[in-house]
Amino acid sequence: MRAVRFHGRGDIRVDQIEEPVCGDEQVKIRPAFVGICGSGQKLPVTLGHEFSGTVEEIGAGVTGLKVGDSVVVKPNLSDGFIGFSSNAGGLSDHVVVPKKHVVALPEGFPLDMGALVEPLSVAWHAVNRAPTETAKTALVVGAGPIGLAVVQVLKARGVDCVIVAEVSAQRREYSKMFGAQEVIDPLAENVVGRVRALTQDAGVDIAFECSGVQAGFDAAMKGIRVRGTMTIVSLWEEKPVIDAFDVVSYEKHVIGAAICADGDFEAVIEGIRTGQLSPHRMITGKIAMEEVVEKGFKALIHDRDEHVKILIDISAGSD
Template sequence: MRAVVCHRSELTVEELPELTPGRGQVLVRVLRSGICGSDLHVRHHAQLTHDTISEVGYHDFMTPDDRVVLGHEFVGEVVAYGPKTRSRWQAGTRVVSLPVLGTDGGVQMTGLTPKAGGGYAEYVLVSEAMTMEVPDGVSLDHAAMTEPLAVAWHAVRKGHLGRKDTAVVIGCGPIGLAVILLLKASGVKRVIASDPSPGRRNLARRCRADVVIDPARESPWHEFVDDKRYLTDAVSYLRLGLTTMERLRRLPKVPWWRAFQAAEVAGALPKGPVVFECVGVPGIIEQISTQAPMLSRIVIVGVCMEPDTFRPVMAVNKEHEFRFAFGYDPAEFRQVLMWLADGTLDPSPLHTGTVGLDGVAAAFDQLGDPEKHAKILIDPTAE
């Protein structure tokens, strides 16, 4: 089969041996595969990523010297089954799969290890247990984006937003745009998006962000300064606390502390916005912690490949809450697929180009320009 192989940061199209499905596996003919930001990173930072992931227990992640077929976002059609499978779908059935392959040597990360080639190829192996049929009416292009949208849905769920909460998305690359889509799909009424790129700001609008900010011209935090629902510094926090206690003390026959407890249970106490960091460069966490209002919940979605620092004392004084998001679970993956099927999710703004296998190397270069592309899909069947 033809496939794109990554070796020492070079991407080349090669002829590889045919794949044979093993125990519990399904052979799938790839119809579309997405180029992920993680693929762009790992092309040049494979050793750093390998060393980090080895520390958390996975030792088969690719290194620069490995020959790896990338691609963990894909949709395809069933071709054949290996032993110990239920053969759940007929040949030709369109499916998507979580990129986790069960093998005799253990569980492998599809498209990120030489032990489980990915979707930049004519064929890919998947675990039957992790595979789902694509509902009728979902296009190949949309189905191919199930995986990155599941990443965004997991991050949004980490934020624990109510519909009336305000979300701030810093960075409108593919994952930031996906977060905006999932925030709106889940019913969040106010989403502020910030990115220095005019092209990405335009895509953020198409993804239904309510306010789109150019950080070179204005601050995404500006409206919180004059909004009485939000506290911007510790002094205002203490002042509000004293004022609130004085008012509560005046209530007849109600202990002020009990009224304070009731207000907390009812969600009536002040709280900050939920911030999604989708940039992944050194310094961005410190910048957000310094500028964001008090009591903000900050979800780190961007993958920073380098060591970084921030001032804990700033976060402590503002009582910021940090949460880090990685991956998704099967239920989140399926939820996204159902939303694609019923029209709740329309990822069309993300899709800015399609190439064949021979165009993958050039597509990687083009994705470095934020004004040109967001998400490029690969069609291995194209000439």
């Protein structure tokens, strides 16, 4: 079968590998749509941890699923992170995963929307980690796919004012499209100064650091009020510098959020089903598996401002 595998930096290939066999307590899935995100650690690794698909086979001991069901797959940081450090990834013609990672979709739920459940669940979890019950103002620094997902979740939770700081003009437009009331260009104006002006000099109640750069980290930290909360969602290649004096003096809270918790996938699916979340405009392209390098990864590198989520349609060109 075909599988998109990461062999090393700048080396992604569509390989032919053995089709997996479904064992006890496992589910074999035919992937439908897969979002591009992340890279592998164990080489080579089959990519794809944001995906939907159709159940092809169920192993002994599996209950609650049947062949033909539409599903999404929930990765976690253990059990060989699916599509990141394991040999089970959605960017393949078939994939076998443990039953505990499989979440059924409601009847009629679009499979392309299913591929957005994982990134939205990361955002849902990040927002859950913050005190949104009392928050009226929020700052999101960095409007990449996760930052834009955080904006949508904040609006769904009823936060009155969502402010986004983002250097890309196109991503600032996406931010407004998904519900941000205010957008700030950090290259043209002082983020903290603008946030203060928008909040009667108090600062926002909560902030989400989604940029992964020091300047963004500093803006999020300085942008929250006394006893405000900053949630770090981005992944870092280098350790950021933290102003501990600022944290202590103003009794600020700094927390982290990664992947998702039990119930997050189901909450996001229900949010999409009911219209509380409407993420379809996050999909900015659909391509075939054989196009994944040129029209997928390279497009996200060279034309990143034009795209939020490029989905790989596994059925296109399949065997």
